[in-house]
Amino acid sequence: MSSEIEHLESIANREYKYGFVTDIEADALPPGLNEDTVKAISSIKGEPAFMTEWRLKAYKQWQKMVEPKWPKVEYPQIDYQKIVYYSAPKKGPKYESLDEVDPELLKTYDKLGIPLAEQKLLAGVAVDAVFDSVSVATTFKEKLGELGIIFCSMSEALKNHPDLVKKYLGSVVPATDNFYASLNSAVFSDGSFVYVPKGVRCPMELSTYFRINAQNTGQFERTLIVADEGSYVSYLEGCTAPQRDENQLHAAVVELVALKDAQIKYSTVQNWYPGDENGKGGIYNFVTKRGLCHENAKISWTQVETGSSITWKYPSVILKGDNSIGEFYSVAMTNNYQQADTGTKMIHIGKNTRSNIVSKGISAGFSNNSYRGLVKVMKSAENARNFSQCDSLLIGDKCGAHTFPYIEVNNTTGKVEHEATTSKIGEDQIFYCNQRGLDTEQAVSLIVNGYCKEVFRELPMEFAIEAQNLLSISLEGSVG
Amino acid sequence: MLEIKDLRTAIEGKEILKGINLKVNKGEVHAIMGPNGSGKSTLANVLAGREDYQVTGGSISYIGEDLVELDPEERAQKGIFLAFQYPVEIPGVSNVYFLRTAFNEIRKANGQEEVDAATFLKRIKAKMELVEMDKALLNRSVNEGFSGGEKKRNEIFQMAVLEPQLSVLDETDSGLDIDALRIVAKGVNTLRNANNATVIVTHYQRLLQYIVPDYVHVLYGGKIVKSGGKELALELEEKGYDWLKK
Numbered sequence: 108m109s110s111e112i113e114h115l116e117s118i119a120n121r122e123y124k125y126g127f128v129t130d131i132e133a134d135a136l137p138p139g140l141n142e143d144t145v146k147a148i149s150s151i152k153g154e155p156a157f158m159t160e161w162r163l164k165a166y167k168q169w170q171k172m173v174e175p176k177w178p179k180v181e182y183p184q185i186d187y188q189k190i191v192y193y194s195a196p197k198k199g200p201k202y203e204s205l206d207e208v209d210p211e212l213l214k215t216y217d218k219l220g221i222p223l224a225e226q227k228l229l230a231g232v233a234v235d236a237v238f239d240s241v242s243v244a245t246t247f248k249e250k251l252g253e254l255g256i257i258f259c260s261m262s263e264a265l266k267n268h269p270d271l272v273k274k275y276l277g278s279v280v281p282a283t284d285n286f287y288a289s290l291n292s293a294v295f296s297d298g299s300f301v302y303v304p305k306g307v308r309c310p311m312e313l314s315t316y317f318r319i320n321a322q323n324t325g326q327f328e329r330t331l332i333v334a335d336e337g338s339y340v341s342y343l344e345g346c347t348a349p350q351r352d353e354n355q356l357h358a359a360v361v362e363l364v365a366l367k368d369a370q371i372k373y374s375t376v377q378n379w380y381p382g383d384e385n386g387k388g389g390i391y392n393f394v395t396k397r398g399l400c401h402e403n404a405k406i407s408w409t410q411v412e413t414g415s416s417i418t419w420k421y422p423s424v425i426l427k428g429d430n431s432i433g434e435f436y437s438v439a440m441t442n443n444y445q446q447a448d449t450g451t452k453m454i455h456i457g458k459n460t461r462s463n464i465v466s467k468g469i470s471a472g473f474s475n476n477s478y479r480g481l482v483k484v485m486k487s488a489e490n491a492r493n494f495s496q497c498d499s500l501l502i503g504d505k506c507g508a509h510t511f512p513y514i515e516v517n518n519t520t521g522k523v524e525h526e527a528t529t530s531k532i533g534e535d536q537i538f539y540c541n542q543r544g545l546d547t548e549q550a551v552s553l554i555v556n557g558y559c560k561e562v563f564r565e566l567p568m569e570f571a572i573e574a575q576n577l578l579s580i581s582l583e584g585s586v587g
Numbered sequence: 588m589l590e591i592k593d594l595r596t597a598i599e600g601k602e603i604l605k606g607i608n609l610k611v612n613k614g615e616v617h618a619i620m621g622p623n624g625s626g627k628s629t630l631a632n633v634l635a636g637r638e639d640y641q642v643t644g645g646s647i648s649y650i651g652e653d654l655v656e657l658d659p660e661e662r663a664q665k666g667i668f669l670a671f672q673y674p675v676e677i678p679g680v681s682n683v684y685f686l687r688t689a690f691n692e693i694r695k696a697n698g699q700e701e702v703d704a705a706t707f708l709k710r711i712k713a714k715m716e717l718v719e720m721d722k723a724l725l726n727r728s729v730n731e732g733f734s735g736g737e738k739k740r741n742e743i744f745q746m747a748v749l750e751p752q753l754s755v756l757d758e759t760d761s762g763l764d765i766d767a768l769r770i771v772a773k774g775v776n777t778l779r780n781a782n783n784a785t786v787i788v789t790h791y792q793r794l795l796q797y798i799v800p801d802y803v804h805v806l807y808g809g810k811i812v813k814s815g816g817k818e819l820a821l822e823l824e825e826k827g828y829d830w831l832k833k
Contacts, residue, residue, distance in 0.1 A: 541659035543689035557679030
C-alpha cells in the first residue's frame with residue numbers, strides 16, 4: 108500500500124519538460140520602478156498622452172497599496188525594485204511574414220510543439236504571439252479585418268484604435284483595483300486587444316501564446332477583449348515558460364466586455380515553470396481577470412492551471428445586465444511545493460442572472476491547492492441563480508486541498524447551491540487499470556483526466572488535447 | 588500453463604492461504620468453490636497481483652515464468668485477466684476509451700501495433716453481440732451507474748475483447764439474475780478454446796450448470812480440501828460444505 112503512494116508521488120515528481128532558454132538578445136530597462144520607469148515604458152512604446160497619465164495615476168495608487176496577505180500561499184517578500192519592468196527582443200517587433208521572424212523564436216515554438224506555421228495552415232487559428240513582452244508575430248489579420256474584427260497587440264491598438272482603448276481600458280478592472288492590477292496598469296508592456304463588431308461571429312479561435320523569457324523580467328500582460336452587441340468570440344490563452352532558478356513575477360490583467368447579447372469564451376492553459384521538485388524557482392502568477400456582462404450577455408472562463416509556483420487568480424464575472432450568464436470551469440493541478448489559491452467571483456446585479464461554477468482541484472506532492480470563490484447576489488438581482496461544484500482530488504498524503512466558498516445573498520428570490528467533494532484516487536481504481544494492462548502512471552493520468560472531463564469538454568478541441576497532455580506531464584512523478 | 592505450489596499468502600500479517608497446490612493446463616476450466624472466507628477471492632487476487640496480498644511462501648509459475656515477480660500490469664500484458672467481483676467505477680473515462688487503451692497497452696507490450704479508434708470499434712462489434720451489450724454502455728463512463736448485471740457483463744465483454752490466455756472469474760455469478768447468468772456463461776463458453784484456460788471462483792454451483800468445469804476444487808480454511816470432476820459441484824450443492832469441514 109505504501110509503495111502505491113510512493114509511486115503516486117514519483118509521477119508527480121518528474122521534471123518540467125519545457126525547460127529551456129531561447130537565446131535572443133534582449134533590450135531592457137535597468138531594474139527598479141519609479142515614475143521615470145513608467146514614463147520610459149510609455150515613451151518607448153510611443154503611447155498617446157492619456158495613456159502615460161493613466162499609467163502614472165496607477166503607479167501613484169500602487170505606491171499606497173500593500174500586497175494582499177489573505178491568500179493561502181507563502182513566499183518570500185518580493186523586492187519590486189529588483190525587477191526589470193521592460194525588455195524587448197532587439198529585432199523589430201513587427202513582421203509581415205513568418206520568414207522575417209527570428210529563427211530562434213520559431214525553434215522555441217517548435218520545442219513546445221506549437222509550430223506557428225503549421226498552426227496557421229492546419230488549425231485555422233490566428234496567433235498573436237507575445238514573446239518577452241513584445242508581439243512578434245500576428246497572423247490571419249487580413250481575414251479578420253474583412254469582418255471588421257480587430258485582433259492586435261495592445262501597442263498597436265493604442266496607435267491605431269486609441270478611442271476604443273480609451274473607452275474600455277480599465278472599465279472592468281480599474282487602474283486602482285488591487286495591488287497587482289495597479290502594478291500592471293503602471294508598467295504593462297504589451298498584451299492583446301480584440302474588438303468584435305456588432306453582430307459578428309468570430310469565425311476562428313483567437314489565440315495568444317505567452318512566453319516569459321529574459322531572466323528577472325516581470326511579465327505584465329494586458330489583455331482587453333470587447334465583444335460588441337450580439338457578437339461572439341472565443342479566445343485561447345496558452346502559456347509555457349523556460350526553466351529558471353529565480354522566481355519570476357507575473358501580474359497580468361485581462362478585461363472582458365460583453366455588450367448586449369454578446370458572448371465571450373475565454374480559455375486558458377497555463378503551464379509556467381512550477382519550480383523544481385524542492386520548490387526552488389518557479390513563476391509567481393498574480394493575475395486579475397474579470398468580465399462584465401451587459402444585458403443577455405454571456406462570459407465563460409475555462410482554465411487549466413498546471414504551472415507556476417504560486418497561482419493567485421480569480422477570473423470573475425460581473426453580471427450587470429438582466430438575464431446575463433457567467434460561467435467558470437477550472438482545473439487546477441498542483442504538485443511538489445506548488446501553491447494555488449484560485450477560484451472565481453460571480454457578482455449578480457441584474458435580474459434573472461445565472462452563474463455556474465465547476466472547479467476541480469488536484470493536489471499532489473507537498474502542494475497546497477485552495478478554491479476561493481465568491482457568489483454575491485445584490486439586492487437588485489431578482490431571481491438570480493448560482494450553482495457551484497467544487498471537487499478536490501488528493502494524490503499522496505502530504506498535500507492539502509482547501510475550499511473557501513463565500514456566499515452573500517441580499518435578495519430573497521436568489522437561489523445559490525454549493526456542492527463540494529474531496530476524494531483520493533482509489534487504490535482499487537489503480538489496481539483495476541493495472542489489471543487491464545495499464546501501468547500506474549497511465550492509470551493515474553487516466554483517472555485524473557476523467558475527473559476533469561467536465562472542464563475539458565468546455566475547451567476547444569485542440570486545446571482539450573493539449574490540456575490533457577499537460578495534465579499528464581504535470582502528474583508525472585506524483586505517483587510512486 | 589499455471590502451476591501453484593504450496594502457496595501461502597497473508598494480508599496485514601494474517602495468513603489466508605495456507606499451502607495451495609493447483610495445476611491448470613491449456614484448454615481446461617477449473618472451478619474453485621468454497622464457503623465464505625475460505626480464501627477463494629484471495630486466490631483470484633493473488634493471481635492478478637494485488638499488492639495488499641503478500642506471498643509468504645510457495646510459488647506460482649505461469650507459462651514458465653515466476654508470476655510473483657511480475658507487476659499486475661505485466662501479468663495482464665502476458666494474458667492474465669481477472670473478472671472482478673466488484674468492478675470499479677472510473678468517472679469521466681468512457682468505457683470504450685478505457686478498453687482501447689487496455690487493448691493497445693497489451694498489444695504494445697507484445698510488440699504489436701496499436702489500433703486506432705475506428706478499427707477498434709469494428710473489432711469489438713461481434714464481442715458486443717456475444718454478451719448482448721447495449722451500445723450505449725460503450726460511451727458511458729467505466730462502470731459508472733451500471734447495474735450489477737451490466738457491470739459483470741462488462742467484465743466478460745472486456746475479457747472477450749482482450750482475449751486472455753488465463754481468465755480468472757471472481758464470483759462473476761454473484762448478484763446476477765438467470766438471464767444475465769446465461770449471457771455471461773455463453774460468453775465464457777464461446778471464448779473457451781484449446782489454448783486458453785479459465786479459473787472460476789464461485790460460492791454456488793449455479794454458474795456451473797452453464798459453464799461445465801473440467802475440475803472442481805473445494806477451498807476451505809486456506810487449503811484445497813477436495814478435488815474432483817464436475818460431479819463434485821453437484822455433490823456440494825446437495826450436501827453443502829459442512830461434511831468437508833471435518
